[in-house]
Amino acid sequence: MGRRLLLEHDNVAGIETFDVYRKNGGYRSVEKALKSMSPELVLEEVQKSGLRGRGGAGFPTGMKWSFLAKPEGVPRYLLCNADESEPGTFKDRYLMEKIPHLLIEGMIVSSFALGANQSYIYIRGEYMWILDILEKAIAEAYEKGFLGKNILGSGFDHDLSVAPGGGAYICGEETALIESLEGKRGNPRMKPPFPAVKGLYGCPTVVNNVESIAAVVPIINDGGEEYAKIGLGKSTGTKLISACGNLVRPGVYEIEMGITVEEFIYGDDYCRGIANGKKLKACVPGGSSVPILPHYLVTKTAAGEDRLMTYESLADGGFASGSMLGSGGFIVFDEDQCIVRNTWNFARFYAHESCGQCSPCREGTGWMEKVLNRLEHGQGNMRDIDLLAEINKKIEGNTICPLGDAAAWPVAAAIRHFRDEFEWHVNEREESQKRNYGLIREPQSIA
Amino acid sequence: MIKVTIDDVEVEVAEGTTILNAARMIGGDVVPPAMCYYSKLPDTGGKCRTCLVEVAAGSTKDPRPMPKLVVSCSTPVQDGMVVKNKTSQRVHENRGAVVEFLLINHPLDCPVCDQAGECHLQDLGFEHGAEKTRYEEERRTFDPIDIGNKIKLHMNRCILCYRCVAVANQLTDKRVHGVLHRGEHAEISTYIESAVENDFSGNMIDVCPVGALTDKTFRFKSRVWFLKPMEAECECTKCSGKVVVWQFGNEIYRVTGRKDRYGEVEDQDGKPGWICNDCRFDKKDLSKWNIIGPRTIDRHSVISQGKYEGPRTSIKKVK
Amino acid sequence: MSSSHTDLSKRHSEKPVFSAEKMAEVQVLFAQYPEGKSKSALIRVLHMAEEEFGGWLSIETMDYVAEVFNIQPIEVYEVATFYTMFNLEPTGKYVFEVCRTGPCMLLGSDSIIDYIGTKLDIKVGETSADGMFTLKTSECLGACGYAPMLQCGKKYHEHLTKERVDEIITAYRAGQTPN
Ligand SMILES: Cc1cc2nc3c(=O)[nH]c(=O)nc-3n(C[C@H](O)[C@H](O)[C@H](O)COP(=O)(O)O)c2cc1C
Ligand code: SF4
Ligand code: SF4
Ligand code: FES
């Protein structure tokens, strides 16, 4: 088992309370930063750490912070993205539920670095009970002088509160999140302007994922360089992976970046293999939006190298034979699962979650869902398969926000790798309603 | 001033100008179609995606092409930018796809639609529509509803451009209609039956690019191309009183604002020429108007090109 | 598929009004946002209103919320219809939202949905004859590793099996909150 920087104390009884958290080293980074560091120094450590956004896009956090506009007399905001709605992803929930103070601590230090006197945690509405946990912890932090006016006598004021959503995946997109936090429909905004210039209430704003903000705590405690020593290349530090699907031991794991996918799926410290003695059929390694990988591309890249749990290795081969680390939602399919059904299921998800603002996504996601529904239910034709490929090419890149792409990629990848299975649904209409296709054959050449 | 080249034509524009507005300065067919942007309404644009163009060079400083097509209505030009609209095959293909998306759930009821002949979607369908729709699924349908006693909403025809919401936001602080639900279920509605009633609500009809919002005092009386558009004015205490009356013989069939070739109301006395409901709905008597003379409709449209051939069941590609 | 106006037969006969205590909570929420930005609390207050006034958002409730925020009712309708957690029609006493998305489906959510439907003799979207339970489906609720699952109020019920579903229904029927 590797080092655990975030979840080290997840099983300590009472860790959700201030006192126990503090006894286990909590809030040290606030003391260190506010008493002995300047905001610029905190930013520098985060830059040195190589931390990349854990919300999905993997954008370097330090660089994002450095883009924040700082006009005189205009407030700045830090928003924590706790909308966590990408299918397969449930890591932020685990962290907030178990160790709420870790997030609060990260929010204070990050806000200090950004010069934000007010920050908000935007949490998906379905996590209402976690909102209660967070508010309780926030109240404790106020009581102990870690939030509010003149924190620890440093002169830094900070207020933090939590706002729930109301059931909308799109509010995880940062500009939709801002709209929603302003009490509106979660319609993403056009960019530019970027939130770093014009975000919440038109003010400069940084939006970061829960895990990104929590990671700032060990970075400040141990130094950015120490953090960067963990991992491989540009994938530094530890990463929370939420593993689900047909696994012996699904759940949330903190891994050191760079372990092999093989070890993660089969290792004793992690998922312990495919449930019920079945074989691996496919894997979606980074949440529903990333391309699906057939079994022969999961633990090895097309070039035959070990596939690693890093941003780079999971993406090795591009869209032709790779995928993405994404949000860390690791979904595993056993040999009994139907790829057509799952592709339809995901397409239905995106159609359900499209905000409906721009025509390619509003109309295209609904169209793909209907075509896939027919294919899955034995009502499809060969030309439907090509039509799907066409539709998703025309959505991709033509929309306001990346939800359009997120809807298009999984369909494209499924058809790319599992075309035989789609065709079987057309050719064997009756048979395909009675049983599943089974494992797909490995093509002769895959490079 | 900065220089930008659109379809090989160079133009000088002020900094901050969008690609679309720069193209409109050139005019002609380098102008991308815009179904949701409306220059007189803040916060419009970006949604329909019909105005997509290719940026072949970002600027003199950074001449790299932009990887994705961009929406010309909301993308500001840079000095030395090179834009391709009608000269880009990619634009042609992707705009065609956008039109297809807009049409899959559209009822194509042009033969019975009041907007036929003036509809921007109909125009686009002619230019980009495929021979036959590839959409085999059931179309989304809504019942037509009245929003007030003067305006009819045919949600089936709506393309969710949000213009009618933007115009209501601009002309009243008591907006009663809006966009409800989301995704492909999104719709324009008042939610509960309620009348859109304020002196300027009729302008929703003028900004609607399709036949989703129509004038109930005009409906089914005639096809627009049988009518004679005349510029007219009257003394009005609420608006400029500068309108277009659409006559058949000596009868006024309907009254609208004066729209330019892009379907936007022209400025009157330095302000957008929105007209009031009295002028639009109630003054159907010639004696109420001072007729100035015939209005030339120079819009690039199906009527002006004489391409509309009467009832048909699907929009055909015209070569 | 769709109607353009909502069904007016379903209404609250009396005007809903927050108690003084709830109103104080609303004021606390308003204070979390800068001057003039209290609309930021809208979604949270809609959740509160739903809980207070019968588990759904009637037109009367939404109009009242508009009054509380001093905004036009349409602004509330626009928001309430965007977010899927809000019930725009009356529901049973307990609402089961069963996750139907991929990871849950891999572990049998379809059969859980069928089982609940058969057991309560309702289809998805319907309420049981005794008014106790409404069955709904939802998209991924962030419990994929503990699938299949359903949400009822603030509670997540995970690792569902038919037996677990039986226990849960029995407990709610008896007025208890199952673990
Ligand atoms: C449709 C969509 C949904 C998203 N959902 C989430 C989410 O639930 N949580 C999250 O942290 N980021 C989500 N993102 C990414 C955010 O837009 C944003 O990049 C992220 O919060 C930035 O934080 P980070 O840099 O710390 O990763 C989503 C993006 C899109 C396009
Ligand atoms: S891509 Fe989809 S979700 Fe994003 S703005 Fe457009 S319609 Fe909304
Ligand atoms: S009704 Fe007309 S103006 Fe309003 S959104 Fe629909 S198409 Fe646009
Ligand atoms: S006019 Fe530009 S996107 Fe609609």
Ligand code: FES
């Ligand atoms: S898929 Fe059901 S909780 Fe995520």
